[in-house]
Amino acid sequence: MAVALEIGDANNLDGNNNSGKITLSVLITCIVAASGGLIFGYDIGISGGVTTMPSFLETFFPSVAKQAAEAKNTNMYCMYDSHALTLFTSSLYIAGLVASPVASRLIATTGRKNVMMLGGCIFFAGAALNGLAANVLMLILGRLMLGFGVGFNNQATPVYLSEVAPPKWRGAFSTGFQFFNGIGVLSANCINFFVAKHSWGWRLSLGLASVPAAIMTIGALCILDTPSSLVERGKLVEARQSLIKIRGNKSNVDDELADLVNSSELAKAAHEPLKTIFERRNRPHLVMAIAIPFFQQFTGIGVVAFYTPVVFSSVGSGQDSALTAAIVLGAVNLGSILVSTVVVDRYGRRLLFIIGGIQMFICQVLQALRRSPRAMTYCYSFSCASMLLVSAGLGILLPCSFLVKSFL
Numbered sequence: 587m588a589v590a591l592e593i594g595d596a597n598n599l600d601g602n603n604n605s606g607k608i609t610l611s612v613l614i615t616c617i618v619a620a621s622g623g624l625i626f627g628y629d630i631g632i633s634g635g636v637t638t639m640p641s642f643l644e645t646f647f648p649s650v651a652k653q654a655a656e657a658k659n660t661n662m663y664c665m666y667d668s669h670a671l672t673l674f675t676s677s678l679y680i681a682g683l684v685a686s687p688v689a690s691r692l693i694a695t696t697g698r699k700n701v702m703m704l705g706g707c708i709f710f711a712g713a714a715l716n717g718l719a720a721n722v723l724m725l726i727l728g729r730l731m732l733g734f735g736v737g738f739n740n741q742a743t744p745v746y747l748s749e750v751a752p753p754k755w756r757g758a759f760s761t762g763f764q765f766f767n768g769i770g771v772l773s774a775n776c777i778n779f780f781v782a783k784h785s786w787g788w789r790l791s792l793g794l795a796s797v798p799a800a801i802m803t804i805g806a807l808c809i810l811d812t813p814s815s816l817v818e819r820g821k822l823v824e825a826r827q828s829l830i831k832i833r834g835n836k837s838n839v840d841d842e843l844a845d846l847v848n849s850s851e852l853a854k855a856a857h858e859p860l861k862t863i864f865e866r867r868n869r870p871h872l873v874m875a876i877a878i879p880f881f882q883q884f885t886g887i888g889v890v891a892f893y894t895p896v897v898f899s900s901v902g903s904g905q906d907s908a909l910t911a912a913i914v915l916g917a918v919n920l921g922s923i924l925v926s927t928v929v930v931d932r933y934g935r936r937l938l939f940i941i942g943g944i945q946m947f948i949c950q951v952l953q954a955l956r957r958s959p960r961a962m963t964y965c966y967s968f969s970c971a972s973m974l975l976v977s978a979g980l981g982i983l984l985p986c987s988f989l990v991k992s993f994l
Contacts, residue, residue, distance in 0.1 A: 608752055612832040615750055618805035620762030622702055622743035624798030625709050626736050627770020631916060632791050633675055634893040635778030635909055642788035646722050647671050670722055675892070677726050681733025682740070689741035697819065698749070699811040701742040706803030709735025710796050717793020728792075735799065749812040750832055757930035765927060768920035770798060771891065775912040778895070782909060817846045818853075885946055890915070 643651035712731025751759030781787030816825035829839035
C-alpha cells in the first residue's frame with residue numbers, strides 16, 4: 587500500500603501536473619470499483635430486517651417465533667436468545683475474519699481486480715444459496731460464503747480506489763466505497779419494509795443480495811487492474827497502459843511509472859519486510875492501523891448498523907415501525923457520507939474524525955444513561971433521536987476510517 591502513497595509525488599513530477607485531473611475513464615473505473623460497497627452494505631441492512639420477519643423465524647427458528655408470540659407483555663429482547671439465530675448472523679463475520687488475511691496475500695500476488703471478482707463470485711453463490719435455503723444448514727453455509735465474499739471485497743476495493751484515484755481528489759474517490767455501502771444499507775432496508783408481510787419475503791430479501799454481487803463482478807471484468815498492482819507483478823507494459831487510460835491519453839505517465847517501479851523495487855529489496863513494520867519509524871503507522879479499526883468496531887456500530895430493526899423491536903415498536911426506523915437511519919447515514927465525501931479533501935481526515943467521534947460519544951453516553959422512561963413512546967422517541975445522531979456521526983467517521991487505513 588505504500589506504493590499508493592507515491593503516486594501523488596510522481597504526478598507532481600509530471601510537467602502537465604495531472605494530479606487533480608479527473609478523466610471519464612478514472613471516474614467510471616472508480617464507480618465500478620466502489621460499487622463493491624453495495625455487497626457489504628446490502629448484507630448489513632438485510633440481516634437485521636430478515637430476523638424480525640415472522641415467516642423467516644417460523645421456517646428456520648420456530649422456538650424464537652414462539653417466544654416472540656409469548657413476549658408481548660414481557661421483555662422483547664429475550665425472544666432473540668437463540669444460539670442458532672446467533673450463528674446465522676455471526677457466521678458471515680467469522681468467515682470474513684478468516685478471509686481477510688487470505689485476501690491480503692492474494693491482493694499482492696494476483697492483483698486487486700482479480701480478488702474483487704473472486705469475492706463477487708463467492709458472494710453471488712452465497713446469496714443464491716440463502717435465497718433457496720430449505721434448512722438452517724443451507725442458511726449457515728450461504729452466510730459463510732457471503733462472509734468470504736465480503737472479506738475479499740473489503741480488502742481489495744479500498745486499496746484499488748486509493749491507487750487509481752487522482753491524488754488531489756483521492757479522499758473523495760476513496761470514500762466512494764462507503765457511499766455505495768450506504769446505498770446498499772438503505773436499499774436493503776427498503777426491500778425489507780416492502781416484503782416483510784409476505785411469506786416469501788425473506789427469500790426475496792436474501793436472494794437479491796446476488797444483484798449487487800453481479801453488478802460488481804461484471805463491472806470488474808470491464809476495468810483494468812491498478813498500475814501499482816501491475817508493477818508489483820512485473821507487468822510494466824500493462825501498467826503503462828493502465829496509467830494512460832486513467833490519467834488521459836495526453837498525460838505524460840513516464841515519471842509516474844518510473845516512480846512506481848522504483849517504489850516496487852525498494853519494497854522487494856527489503857530483507858524480512860514483516861519485521862520492518864515493527865521498526866521505530868513505522869510504529870505510528872502500525873498503531874493507527876490497529877487502533878482505528880479496533881475502536882471503530884468497539885463504538886458499537888455493529889448494533890446500530892446490523893440490528894437496527896431488532897433494537898427498535900426490543901424497545902417496544904412494531905415490525906413496521908422498526909423497519910421504518912431502519913430506513914430513516916440508513917438515509918441519515920447516507921446523507922452524512924455525502925457530506926464527508928464533499929469536505930474530506932478540503933478540511934482533512936482529522937477534523938472529520940473529531941466531529942464524528944464527538945457526536946457518537948455524546949449520543950451513546952446519553953442513551954446509556956436513559957433510565958426506564960414512564961411511557962414507551964418516550965423511550966421509542968429517545969432511541970430514535972439518539973440513534974439518528976449516532977448514525978450521522980458514523981456516516982462522517984466511517985469513510986475516514988476506510989480512507990486512512992487504505993493509506994497506512
